[in-house]
Amino acid sequence: MDSSTPxxxxxxxxxxxxxxxxxxxxxxxxxxxxxxLLLEAGYDGLTVDAVAERxxxxxxxxxxxxxxxxxxxxxxLDAAADDTWTPPDTGSLxxxxxxxxxxxxxxxxxxxGLTTALIAASFRSAEAAEALGRFxxxxxxxxxxxxxxxxxxxxxxxxxxSRALLVAATAPVYHELLxxxxxxxxxxxxxxxxxxxxxxxxxxxx
Amino acid sequence: MDSSTPxxxxxxxxxxxxxxxxxxxxxxxxxxxxxxLLLEAGYDGLTVDAVAERxxxxxxxxxxxxxxxxxxxxxxLDAAADDTWTPPDTGSLxxxxxxxxxxxxxxxxxxxGLTTALIAASFRSAEAAEALGRFxxxxxxxxxxxxxxxxxxxxxxxxxxSRALLVAATAPVYHELLxxxxxxxxxxxxxxxxxxxxxxxxxxxx
Amino acid sequence: MDSSTPxxxxxxxxxxxxxxxxxxxxxxxxxxxxxxLLLEAGYDGLTVDAVAERxxxxxxxxxxxxxxxxxxxxxxLDAAADDTWTPPDTGSLxxxxxxxxxxxxxxxxxxxGLTTALIAASFRSAEAAEALGRFxxxxxxxxxxxxxxxxxxxxxxxxxxSRALLVAATAPVYHELLxxxxxxxxxxxxxxxxxxxxxxxxxxxx
Amino acid sequence: MDSSTPxxxxxxxxxxxxxxxxxxxxxxxxxxxxxxLLLEAGYDGLTVDAVAERxxxxxxxxxxxxxxxxxxxxxxLDAAADDTWTPPDTGSLxxxxxxxxxxxxxxxxxxxGLTTALIAASFRSAEAAEALGRFxxxxxxxxxxxxxxxxxxxxxxxxxxSRALLVAATAPVYHELLxxxxxxxxxxxxxxxxxxxxxxxxxxxx
DNA sequence: CTTTAAGCGAGACGGTACGTCCGGTCTTATT
DNA sequence: AATAAGACCGGACGTACCGTCTCGCTTAAAG
Numbered sequence: 100m101d102s103s104t105p106x107x108x109x110x111x112x113x114x115x116x117x118x119x120x121x122x123x124x125x126x127x128x129x130x131x132x133x134x135x136l137l138l139e140a141g142y143d144g145l146t147v148d149a150v151a152e153r154x155x156x157x158x159x160x161x162x163x164x165x166x167x168x169x170x171x172x173x174x175x176l177d178a179a180a181d182d183t184w185t186p187p188d189t190g191s192l193x194x195x196x197x198x199x200x201x202x203x204x205x206x207x208x209x210x211x212g213l214t215t216a217l218i219a220a221s222f223r224s225a226e227a228a229e230a231l232g233r234f235x236x237x238x239x240x241x242x243x244x245x246x247x248x249x250x251x252x253x254x255x256x257x258x259x260x261s262r263a264l265l266v267a268a269t270a271p272v273y274h275e276l277l278x279x280x281x282x283x284x285x286x287x288x289x290x291x292x293x294x295x296x297x298x299x300x301x302x303x304x305x
Numbered sequence: 306m307d308s309s310t311p312x313x314x315x316x317x318x319x320x321x322x323x324x325x326x327x328x329x330x331x332x333x334x335x336x337x338x339x340x341x342l343l344l345e346a347g348y349d350g351l352t353v354d355a356v357a358e359r360x361x362x363x364x365x366x367x368x369x370x371x372x373x374x375x376x377x378x379x380x381x382l383d384a385a386a387d388d389t390w391t392p393p394d395t396g397s398l399x400x401x402x403x404x405x406x407x408x409x410x411x412x413x414x415x416x417x418g419l420t421t422a423l424i425a426a427s428f429r430s431a432e433a434a435e436a437l438g439r440f441x442x443x444x445x446x447x448x449x450x451x452x453x454x455x456x457x458x459x460x461x462x463x464x465x466x467s468r469a470l471l472v473a474a475t476a477p478v479y480h481e482l483l484x485x486x487x488x489x490x491x492x493x494x495x496x497x498x499x500x501x502x503x504x505x506x507x508x509x510x511x
Numbered sequence: 512m513d514s515s516t517p518x519x520x521x522x523x524x525x526x527x528x529x530x531x532x533x534x535x536x537x538x539x540x541x542x543x544x545x546x547x548l549l550l551e552a553g554y555d556g557l558t559v560d561a562v563a564e565r566x567x568x569x570x571x572x573x574x575x576x577x578x579x580x581x582x583x584x585x586x587x588l589d590a591a592a593d594d595t596w597t598p599p600d601t602g603s604l605x606x607x608x609x610x611x612x613x614x615x616x617x618x619x620x621x622x623x624g625l626t627t628a629l630i631a632a633s634f635r636s637a638e639a640a641e642a643l644g645r646f647x648x649x650x651x652x653x654x655x656x657x658x659x660x661x662x663x664x665x666x667x668x669x670x671x672x673s674r675a676l677l678v679a680a681t682a683p684v685y686h687e688l689l690x691x692x693x694x695x696x697x698x699x700x701x702x703x704x705x706x707x708x709x710x711x712x713x714x715x716x717x
Numbered sequence: 718m719d720s721s722t723p724x725x726x727x728x729x730x731x732x733x734x735x736x737x738x739x740x741x742x743x744x745x746x747x748x749x750x751x752x753x754l755l756l757e758a759g760y761d762g763l764t765v766d767a768v769a770e771r772x773x774x775x776x777x778x779x780x781x782x783x784x785x786x787x788x789x790x791x792x793x794l795d796a797a798a799d800d801t802w803t804p805p806d807t808g809s810l811x812x813x814x815x816x817x818x819x820x821x822x823x824x825x826x827x828x829x830g831l832t833t834a835l836i837a838a839s840f841r842s843a844e845a846a847e848a849l850g851r852f853x854x855x856x857x858x859x860x861x862x863x864x865x866x867x868x869x870x871x872x873x874x875x876x877x878x879s880r881a882l883l884v885a886a887t888a889p890v891y892h893e894l895l896x897x898x899x900x901x902x903x904x905x906x907x908x909x910x911x912x913x914x915x916x917x918x919x920x921x922x923x
Numbered sequence: 924c925t926t927t928a929a930g931c932g933a934g935a936c937g938g939t940a941c942g943t944c945c946g947g948t949c950t951t952a953t954t
Numbered sequence: 955a956a957t958a959a960g961a962c963c964g965g966a967c968g969t970a971c972c973g974t975c976t977c978g979c980t981t982a983a984a985g
Contacts (some may be wrong), residue, residue, distance in 0.1 A: 117490055133487070148940060156963090159963075162943080221486075266477050266480055277484075294473055294501075301504065327981070367931075369930075373972085570937095571936080572936060575935080677890075683885055690895075705825075709920070714917045777958070
């Protein structure tokens with residue numbers, strides 16, 4: 100959900116791998132370059148040449164280790180998934196969902212963020228699509244606790260399908276901002292959260 | 306919502322415009338070629354060269370009239386919007402939503418359809434993104450009647466925000482199939498429709 | 512025989528073809544660049560990139576029209592064959608052969624000339640080898656008159672195998688300078704001519 | 718003259734040097750690989766990578782010991798010169814020359830032999846060119862006896878320039894097959910031998 | 924009907940990026 | 955401490971598209 104996490108994940112992973120050794124350093128610099136280029140120029144600006152130049156590394160090195168842009172994205176996404184993000188805990192289901200949606204909203208609202216670029220990339224590279232899927236599955240798994248807490252509090256009937264509930268809450272935000280590309284509406288995250296919470300209370304996901 | 310409509314829209318429009326003149330014929334053949342190529346090779350296979358060759362037209366002709374691939378997509382999408390599609394009318398809100406979702410589901414489930422290709426294209430070309438947005442807005446506007454009928458039947462409290470309701474119903478299908486890329490689940494359209502209908506009955510969109 | 516002729520042939524042809532039109536100009540500049548690079552850097556310096564840069568033309572243009580280095584050489588050689596060279600006429604067979612050999616000697620003695628480079632190239636590119644073969648066949652054909660004049664003068668018994676005679680006369684010069692790479696000996700052309708003339712008078716080629 | 722001798726020389730030398738010691742074994746395997754690759758793929762197929770792989774040795778080992786492809790060729794040629802070849806002795810000058818030419822002819826006629834590859838290599842690597850020159854000088858020195866025998870028999874006037882005579886005899890064969898690349902003519906070796914013998918009898922090399 | 928200008932066919936060009944191969948150097952890990 | 959394995963840099967290759975340009979030729983529509 101937190102789409103800004105990948106970015107920090109990249110830097111973090113990079114920092115951690117910079118343990119000496121040329122190979123590790125090269126990898127870190129290349130992945131940093133990928134993140135930076137995606138932010139600045141989007142997926143179309145993410146050419147192997149540009150990555151190599153920015154990373155201060157030779158083109159052939161990138162091809163040797165990552166094969167193509169898809170391989171770079173996979174490495175970036177897998178590194179990004181390797182963080183400590185946890186879902187918010189506001190004390191109520193609607194509050195948690197609204198906070199989640201707010202994170203998504205902020206990551207997508209500009210239309211030029213890293214997340215948008217990664218999603219665009221996932222439509223071009225099957226490997227990147229898979230890696231992005233893995234990233235999201237991991238996030239949804241971490242968020243299951245939001246639903247179980249709500250059930251424990253008696254807000255919603257147990258047992259509930261946490262994944263369906265979370266998708267119902269977040270999907271409209273992705274849909275409006277990524278696909279419909281309507282002008283960002285700050286009320287959107289809360290509205291989607293409220294509707295989903297209402298459905299959940301009515302037992303729609305149990 | 307009917308994502309297969311663009312395809313038929315293309316052929317239909319093409320047929321209608323084939324009124325004699327060379328220009329009209331060229332346009333029809335080019336747009337047909339675009340659709341066919343999108344289906345066969347996806348957005349990445351949609352090169353100006355390939356379109357021109359397939360349409361039996363010279364490259365420069367395509368550049369002259371459409372400028373680039375984005376222009377081709379705009380033309381295709383605008384032609385696709387020019388049809389007579391109307392939303393289903395099953396007698397109940399949940400039934401209507403489920404039928405809508407089913408159309409979306411079928412258009413997206415394969416992952417290789419024209420719709421998927423157009424959406425992928427919308428991440429690469431700003432013009433195509435806009436045209437796709439217009440197409441979807443048109444569809445949502447036509448679907449408003451589904452919500453007003455439900456209100457008239459007393460299924461849901463009036464007045465209801467038809468757009469928010471429709472987005473809530475369809476977004477999960479797009480989200481699962483396009484972004485999360487989970488394995489297609491035939492129960493998905495109905496489940497999303499049911500949850501949204503429940504929320505609507507609970508007044509979540511009023 | 513005159514191995515310096517290719518060089519002049521190139522410039523000449525270039526000048527003649529520079530009759531307007533971008534294509535003709537491009538061709539002329541590229542062929543000039545090939546000749547210059549062969550002289551300066553030998554065959555190993557004759558890369559498509561270097562040719563393109565020197566000709567002030569884009570790499571892809573060279574690939575489009577000449578395909579590869581072999582194609583460039585073929586064009587150069589065919590252009591070079593398109594001249595008005597005629598064999599010397601000194602009044603005696605031995606004098607003619609010595610003059611021919613002197614031309615060969617001068618073209619090869621430095622070891623860095625255009626001719627040497629073209630021959631080196633012919634070992635790398637089958638097309639270039641063929642073109643060079645054509646060039647030399649043309650030269651031998653033009654030289655046949657040297658032999659027929661000698662027969663007409665009664666120097667040698669008629670009929671004589673002009674090609675075998677000419678090869679016998681010139682081959683030692685090529686052999687010493689190109690293959691054995693012995694230090695250039697100014698007496699070599701005359702010696703080979705004298706020996707061959709002696710054999711011819713003895714009826715060795717009749 | 719015997720251009721097939723290098724090949725046998727390689728194998729022979731290799732076998733002889735396989736006397737234990739990893740270094741010696743490595744050298745033998747690498748030189749074998751060079752010969753095999755030259756035969757199969759010509760000079761252009763003789764890459765350090767291919768040699769190393771075929772010899773079962775690491776790339777860096779080749780670079781350490783031979784520096785580059787030229788160094789490999791020098792080693793091969795010097796090993797090849799280290800044999801016991803002696804010129805034919807048929808009882809007549811013309812017979813000896815014809816036999817010599819026949820050996821040359823057979824080594825060159827296919828156009829794909831090891832000899833051709835080594836000659837091609839000599840146009841690319843100065844070191845290889847030198848080594849090949851040394852190889853040929855050694856061969857011509859061994860052949861001097863052919864001329865002295867002829868003089869002793871009174872076939873030709875003494876003293877004769879054996880080197881010039883031998884070059885005159887063999888050069889046409891090299892010239893036709895390597896440079897002119899005419900279709901191989903089985904009569905060529907004998908014809909060149911006969912013409913040279915005639916010239917020699919006429920005192921052209923004395 | 925004619926004419927006339929917009930549109931098309933044809934082909935070359937400059938340019939960016941691709942992905943590969945190879946030469947040669949340098950670093951890391953091993954022993 | 956020496957060396958084998960492996961990664962790197964650098965240059966060239968040949969290809970695919972992109973988008974532009976210039977020339978003729980057709981042909982649809984205006985006079």
